[in-house]
Amino acid sequence: MELAAAKLKFIEAWGKLGSEWGINRTMAQVHALLLISAEALTTEEIMEQLSISRGNANMTLRDLIGWGLIEKQHKAGERKEYFFADKDVWNIARQVAKERKKRELEPVLKVLNELSTVNGDEKDPEFKTFQKSIKDINKLAGNVDKTLETMLKADESWFWGSILKVFK
Amino acid sequence: MELAAAKLKFIEAWGKLGSEWGINRTMAQVHALLLISAEALTTEEIMEQLSISRGNANMTLRDLIGWGLIEKQHKAGERKEYFFADKDVWNIARQVAKERKKRELEPVLKVLNELSTVNGDEKDPEFKTFQKSIKDINKLAGNVDKTLETMLKADESWFWGSILKVFK
DNA sequence: TTAAACTTTCAAAAATTATTGAAACTTTAT
DNA sequence: ATAAAGTTTCAATAATTTTTGAAAGTTTAA
Structure with missing residues (x-):
């Protein structure tokens, strides 16, 4: 393949x-x-290579900056803005994990914590079932959260080394 | 809260x-x-509680069975079908992991392996960048795959115990 | 059989999400 | 100042995804 x-x-x-x-x-x-481009690219180049409109390119680039995955670059003596991606795949993974944890996992954990304080009739099977499911999901989500927290601070080789060694 | x-x-x-x-x-x-219902429910009850149509309920229930998350139940002397969810949250997590691994991770790993055999001019920065990104993503995806593989076979307390002990 | 109870299917409609493109805005150089 | 180069915005449009609902299909009991 070419x-x-x-x-x-x-x-x-x-x-x-x-x-x-x-x-x-x-x-x-x-x-x-951007990840597979050696050089930073302009909006024009991105529009052309992916056949997308200027508006779409602009908003998408803004979102990617918001996710911490790409940055603007200014070349000396040029008006145009160039964009380039962080090429470190472990950084990318951590950045995505960090953002999704913040945007999605944390709000759910908040709701689960609220819901685990609901009280009701201990003799009601409906209440018992609700309570147990919430408790179990909360525990699992908490473990995921702790693992992500570790990942965010960790060096790649240490992280996988530790995990894969235990699992052998 | 009630x-x-x-x-x-x-x-x-x-x-x-x-x-x-x-x-x-x-x-x-x-x-x-279904996860928070002590009793198995009929299509009618699900339609009513979530205000969805019969067609939607039927297709969704079929999909959930396909994901291995719920099962049909037949009650003695009744025509109607009842549905109930596996309440074991660790089973649910493994089942979702298993399906998404099969449906999404594995096809991507296949493409990445193909792409890592592409060869080109070792002096071309575009080629070098492409090659390195593919190689790094491939390695990360491989580690995720191995971890999921372990998770699928593991007991919940052993799995989190091992991970969280290492991370302290 | 047949008819009632129940389930499934799928084309059409609705809802949601993504994209366009042109106008407004900003920056820079002269 | 002003015009060229470049960037951003957002209402309108397009594409995609989800949902509906009625008809067709199936199963069971009498």
Whole structure:
């Protein structure tokens, strides 16, 4: 396979994975494009390579900056803005984990904690079932949260080394 | 808060989380409803409690069975089908992990492996960048895959015990 | 059989989400 | 000042995803 074809295939696969996990397809594709580009790209170049409009490109780039996955770059003597992606895959994973934890896991943990204080008739099977499910989900979510917390601070080789060694 | 209000709140929160993670909101809500119900419910009851149509309820229940999260139950001397959810939260987590691994992670790993065999000019920065990103993502995805593989076979307390002990 | 009870299907409609593109805005150089 | 270069906004449109509901299908009991 040619490099050009391989790039397209990667961009497509990354976009599909993103959309399956609740990340806008275009956003995942722009990220993929920048991730495999040696050079920073302009909005024009991104628009052209992915056949998307200026408005879409602009909003998507803004979102990616908001996710901490790409940055603007200014080249000396040039008006245009260039964009480049952090190429460190472990940083990317941590950044995504950090944002999704904050935006999605934490609000749910908050609700679960509220719901675990609800009290009712201990003899009512409906109440008991509710209480147990909430408690169990809360425990699981708490463990996920702690693991993510560790991941956010950890060095890649230490993190996987520790996990995979235990699991052998 | 009343049990009834708490149930609604949980169903809403679970639906929202699902939709943020690429799972149809209604499917997550039906799952939530069955998870906190002590008794198995009929299609009628689910339709009524969530205000959804018969067609939607039927398709969603079929999907949930496909994900291995709920089962049909037949009560002696009754025509109607009842549905109930596995209440073991660790089983649920493993079942979701298993399905998403199969449906989403594995196809991506396949593409990444193909892409890591692409060859090109070792002096071309574009090629080098592509190659390195693919290699790094592949390694990360492989580690995630191994961890999920362990999780699928593991007992809950052993799994979290091992992880959280290492992380202290 | 047949008819009532129940389940499934799927084309059409509704709802949601993503994208466009042109106008407004900002910055820089002269 | 002003005009060119570049960026941002957002209402309108398009694409996608979800839901409906009625018809077709199935099962059971009499």
